[in-house]
Amino acid sequence: MPSQTAATVERAADILVRFAEAGTDTLGVTELAESLGMSKAAVHRVLASFRSRGLVVLDEESRRYSLGLTAMRLGLAYLDRIDVRRLATPELPALSRLTGETATLSIRTGDTRVYIDQATPEREVIMSVSLGVPYPLHAGGSSKAFLAFLSEEEITRYLSRSLETMTPATVTDPGRLRTDLTLIRRRGYAMSIAERQSGAASVAAPILDHHGRPAAVISVCGPADRFMAEADACAAALLQTTDRLSAELGHH
Amino acid sequence: MPSQTAATVERAADILVRFAEAGTDTLGVTELAESLGMSKAAVHRVLASFRSRGLVVLDEESRRYSLGLTAMRLGLAYLDRIDVRRLATPELPALSRLTGETATLSIRTGDTRVYIDQATPEREVIMSVSLGVPYPLHAGGSSKAFLAFLSEEEITRYLSRSLETMTPATVTDPGRLRTDLTLIRRRGYAMSIAERQSGAASVAAPILDHHGRPAAVISVCGPADRFMAEADACAAALLQTTDRLSAELGHH
DNA sequence: GAACAGCATTCCTACTATTGGAACACAAGG
DNA sequence: CCTTGTGTTCCAATAGTAGGAATGCTGTTC
Numbered sequence: 001m002p003s004q005t006a007a008t009v010e011r012a013a014d015i016l017v018r019f020a021e022a023g024t025d026t027l028g029v030t031e032l033a034e035s036l037g038m039s040k041a042a043v044h045r046v047l048a049s050f051r052s053r054g055l056v057v058l059d060e061e062s063r064r065y066s067l068g069l070t071a072m073r074l075g076l077a078y079l080d081r082i083d084v085r086r087l088a089t090p091e092l093p094a095l096s097r098l099t100g101e102t103a104t105l106s107i108r109t110g111d112t113r114v115y116i117d118q119a120t121p122e123r124e125v126i127m128s129v130s131l132g133v134p135y136p137l138h139a140g141g142s143s144k145a146f147l148a149f150l151s152e153e154e155i156t157r158y159l160s161r162s163l164e165t166m167t168p169a170t171v172t173d174p175g176r177l178r179t180d181l182t183l184i185r186r187r188g189y190a191m192s193i194a195e196r197q198s199g200a201a202s203v204a205a206p207i208l209d210h211h212g213r214p215a216a217v218i219s220v221c222g223p224a225d226r227f228m229a230e231a232d233a234c235a236a237a238l239l240q241t242t243d244r245l246s247a248e249l250g251h252h
Numbered sequence: 253m254p255s256q257t258a259a260t261v262e263r264a265a266d267i268l269v270r271f272a273e274a275g276t277d278t279l280g281v282t283e284l285a286e287s288l289g290m291s292k293a294a295v296h297r298v299l300a301s302f303r304s305r306g307l308v309v310l311d312e313e314s315r316r317y318s319l320g321l322t323a324m325r326l327g328l329a330y331l332d333r334i335d336v337r338r339l340a341t342p343e344l345p346a347l348s349r350l351t352g353e354t355a356t357l358s359i360r361t362g363d364t365r366v367y368i369d370q371a372t373p374e375r376e377v378i379m380s381v382s383l384g385v386p387y388p389l390h391a392g393g394s395s396k397a398f399l400a401f402l403s404e405e406e407i408t409r410y411l412s413r414s415l416e417t418m419t420p421a422t423v424t425d426p427g428r429l430r431t432d433l434t435l436i437r438r439r440g441y442a443m444s445i446a447e448r449q450s451g452a453a454s455v456a457a458p459i460l461d462h463h464g465r466p467a468a469v470i471s472v473c474g475p476a477d478r479f480m481a482e483a484d485a486c487a488a489a490l491l492q493t494t495d496r497l498s499a500e501l502g503h504h
Numbered sequence: 505g506a507a508c509a510g511c512a513t514t515c516c517t518a519c520t521a522t523t524g525g526a527a528c529a530c531a532a533g534g
Numbered sequence: 535c536c537t538t539g540t541g542t543t544c545c546a547a548t549a550g551t552a553g554g555a556a557t558g559c560t561g562t563t564c
Contacts, residue, residue, distance in 0.1 A: 004543070005297060006297040006521080007301075007520095008261065008521075008522075008550090008551070008552095009261065009298050012261045012264060013264075016305075016307070016322075017322060020325040025333035028511075028512080030511065038552095039552065039554080040511090040512075041514085044512070044514090045256050048513095049258045049259075049262045052262060053266065054269075063511070071329070072327045072330040072502050073327070074268065074272050074319060074323040075323060075326055076272075076327055076462060076502055077319055077323070078320075078321075078327065081319070093403070094405075109321055116324070122362070132324050132325040132328050134321065256514070258550080260521090260550075280540075280541080282540065282541080291524045293522095293542085293544095294523065294524075296542065296543090315531095316541095506563105507564090509563090510560090512559080512560100513556105513558075513559090514555105515556075516553105517552100517553105518551105518552090521548105521549095521552100522549075523549075523550095525544105527543085528541105529542075530540080530541085532538090533536105533539095534535100534536090
């Protein structure tokens with residue numbers, strides 16, 4: 001969609017993105033050049049430039065590169081400007097302790113949604129989510145908690161697209177999804193068993209702003225086999241938290 | 253220091269950095285161009301390129317730019333790969349040389365804490381700690397440096413348990429411990445004389461992560477009889493180190 | 505211990521892609 | 535309705551990048 005772009009800058013951005021995607025901490029010049037189809041010389045120049053700005057750092061011994069302090073500052077700057085985060089983050093540990101399961105916070109990013117924080121309980125078998133990864137709005141508790149509280153037009157538009165299947169339990173039929181969403185609105189929270197992630201289950205409820213729109217979603221989630229027995233208690237604790245936060249955003 | 257750089261990429265990086273520095277969430281093209289001495293056209297091209305990679309997003313209404321999801325993922329990727337040990341271990345020899353005493357690194361393991369590394373000075377009478385042995389959180393400098401910076405709930409929970417006596421100097425009274433912890437938080441470091449180990453004394457301070465939680469503790473310790481004369485100087489050197497490391501973990 | 509392999513880094517010229525002034529479009533405010 | 539401030543596009547000049555090849559370095563193999 002962006003119109004006037006600069007190829008050099010896009011390639012440089014690709015290098016940066018590769019650091020975020022790669023599971024490994026460090027990347028070498030050759031490795032980057034091959035995976036991006038660039039020449040080693042070009043990759044090296046870009047890395048040297050990023051290095052001068054602290055975006056990446058060079059380990060002098062291994063001659064390999066990793067992300068730098070500036071990269072971290074970018075991430076924290078992004079999170080700082082999300083004010084619902086400041087409001088909700090302190091609630092997650094309390095919710096996790098109360099329920100004995102993982103509590104998460106998500107925000108919407110267009111037609112997707114990402115976890116931006118989580119608090120995990122202190123026990124052996126726990127569930128942990130991936131922060132920063134976009135997920136579709138129709139699969140899983142947190143996603144459906146967003147979708148259910150969007151406007152009728154937005155829901156219709158979203159459901160008219162092709163809906164990705166993430167697990168065998170993902171619902172992709174628009175009719176069945178609409179029934180789900182109606183129930184979610186009536187109960188005030190969404191429940192999901194293995195819709196986004198096999199073996200996982202969750203309850204999720206939105207924090208509504210003064211327009212009644214979902215500013216964020218909190219979920220309580222855990223391993224599916226034991227979670228079902230706790231689901232009702234989790235939902236009660238969850239709603240108590242989200243109702244209070246919604247009120248703080250001016251929702252009544 | 254970097255040798256072969258690419259001017260275009262450096263300018264692009266400067267734009268990115270500006271988003272992290274600026275207190276405001278959004279920036280406009282003109283604003284960026286003027287503050288960086290670039291032409292509006294160049295800034296616009298760079299932003300368009302970053303936009304295609306999700307590093308920045310454009311608010312269609314206000315025509316202003318802010319950081320995007322990819323920026324957050326960079327920050328989280330940086331934080332993920334930070335292994336406190338790798339960060340702090342190289343600092344221990346320097347701290348030991350500077351103070352003439354032993355420098356140690358501890359991490360928490362639930363309701364206990366273990367030394368995972370140490371650096372000893374080159375002199376005849378030195379103190380040496382046992383790596384890998386769990387110690388309780390209420391006795392000794394390193395332990396109390398952890399305890400003091402946990403959440404109020406965690407402290408209360410810990411103090412409600414029965415507290416082991418390790419030496420005649422160990423404090424086990426919850427009231428006196430709370431007074432200790434308050435002082436530690438105010439000074440930024442903990443001091444202990446023979447609380448965990450007879451004949452030993454130490455100062456200890458936490459490395460705090462971006463949540464303000466203690467990721468690790470560094471201590472400087474030595475034989476009690478001579479250590480007291482050096483304690484203030486050791487604390488100063490210690491805090492200089494831990495403050496810098498906390499910043500690298502995103503604490504501010 | 506010498507030859508080798510694999511890596512990062514530098515060099516240098518052809519040439520492609522960026523540059524930036526100016527023109528344009530659009531919105532808000534006087 | 536004109537003005538002033540945006541962000542965006544256009545285009546020719548040229549400055550800066552690209553990339554193949556050479557170099558230097560490190561660690562490994564025989």
